[in-house]
Amino acid sequence: MTPSTPTPHDPPARRRLPRRGLAGVALLTAGALGAAGGAALTHRLDTHLAPTDRVAPAPTGPGALTARVLLQGPDNAPRACITFDDGPDPTWTPLVLDLLAAAGASATFFVLGQAATAHPDLIAREAGAGHEIGVHNWVHTDVYSADADHLRADVDRTIAAIEAAGAPRPGLWRPPYGRIDAPALAVAAERGLDLLLWSEHTPSAEHARALTTRAHAGSIILCHDGRTQPSRELLEAVGQSLIALADRGLTFVTGSQMLAATLAP
Numbered sequence: 001m002t003p004s005t006p007t008p009h010d011p012p013a014r015r016r017l018p019r020r021g022l023a024g025v026a027l028l029t030a031g032a033l034g035a036a037g038g039a040a041l042t043h044r045l046d047t048h049l050a051p052t053d054r055v056a057p058a059p060t061g062p063g064a065l066t067a068r069v070l071l072q073g074p075d076n077a078p079r080a081c082i083t084f085d086d087g088p089d090p091t092w093t094p095l096v097l098d099l100l101a102a103a104g105a106s107a108t109f110f111v112l113g114q115a116a117t118a119h120p121d122l123i124a125r126e127a128g129a130g131h132e133i134g135v136h137n138w139v140h141t142d143v144y145s146a147d148a149d150h151l152r153a154d155v156d157r158t159i160a161a162i163e164a165a166g167a168p169r170p171g172l173w174r175p176p177y178g179r180i181d182a183p184a185l186a187v188a189a190e191r192g193l194d195l196l197l198w199s200e201h202t203p204s205a206e207h208a209r210a211l212t213t214r215a216h217a218g219s220i221i222l223c224h225d226g227r228t229q230p231s232r233e234l235l236e237a238v239g240q241s242l243i244a245l246a247d248r249g250l251t252f253v254t255g256s257q258m259l260a261a262t263l264a265p
Contacts, residue, residue: 056182057148065189069180072199073218073258079251080219081258082242083108083198085136085174086226088115088122092235096225097129099239105252108196110136110174113158115226120165127167132254134172135159135193140227143175143184151187159191172196172255196255198222203229208237212244220258 059065073081082105087093093109100107109126111133116123126133137143138154146154155173162170173193175184180195188195200221202208208223215221223238224230242252253261 054144054181054183056186059186065186067185067188068194068259068263069185069197070194070220070255070259070262071197072220073262075217077251077261078217078249079253079258079261080215080217080221080245081108081196081255082106082221082223082238082252083110083174083196083255084223084225085110085176086115086140086224086229087111088119088126089226089230090119090122092225092230093119093122093126095232095235096223097125097131099235099242100131101129103239103242103246103252105242105246106130106132106254106257107252108132108134108172108255109225110134110172110196111158111162112136112140112226113138113154113161116158116161116165120161123162123165123167127165132170132172132256133162133167134170134174134196134255135162136174137176140176142177142179144179144181146183148183148187151183152190155187155191155193172259194259196220196259202234202238205231205233205237208234208241211238211241215241215245215250217250218258220255 073079082100084093084096084107087096087109088111096107109131111123113135123133135155135158138157143151159170171192171194173188173191174196178197185195187193198220200211200215200219202211202221202223211221223235225235246252
């Protein structure tokens with residue numbers, strides 16, 4: 001099958017150390033250490049990146065560049081953070097907004113720029129309900145495979161889509177899969193974005209129901225309102241858990257509010 005021509009937004013190939021002599025080294029090692037040892041060395045040499053791979057781009061001028069990363073908030077007050085990735089989606093986002101309203105919960109939506117461009121009305125509805133809108137990516141691709149210029153372009157396009165829909169300029173970024181390295185951190189700092197990860201995940205309705213015992217003060221909860229994961233059962237379980245947690249006195253704040261509480265003296 002003939003490979004397709006890369007588009008400007010296809011991630012570049014990962015650079016690896018040269019494999020010159022790799023087969024001979026692996027064969028000798030296999031003879032000395034056994035097949036498992038040889039295979040392990042082959043894998044390491046085949047996947048070990050060059051020392052200059054995935055380094056942060058050099059700053060273009062003087063001044064501090066800072067991006068903060070938060071995985072869990074403080075437990076000095078009964079507050080938690082509920083977040084939704086991969087939207088907006090016309091099937092699931094309206095349901096999520098209704099469930100959040102029923103629970104009296106504020107949320108943070110990490111949106112895909114392409115979806116935000118297609119459904120600006122949903123971004124406007126999220127912002128109008130007092131929820132926070134953050135950057136996920138332009139499309140759902142791993143930022144580990146993108147260079148800094150590619151990341152800048154995707155982040156900038158997503159920010160523009162959010163603002164065009166009437167929402168405030170975002171201050172938070174959650175890259176797909178939560179994977180972050182030096183180029184992504186540098187781009188976040190350049191664009192004035194902090195990074196919000198998570199401490200609890202809801203990949204199934206069972207996990208969502210378990211939030212009633214697992215979530216606590218400072219929890220940052222990952223949910224989804226787009227792509228392949230959402231289902232009515234899963235999202236309704238999330239909504240029921242939010243109501244139960246709110247009844248126990250837990251308040252749900254936005255990601256920026258949780259970050260501010262973390263940084264407060």
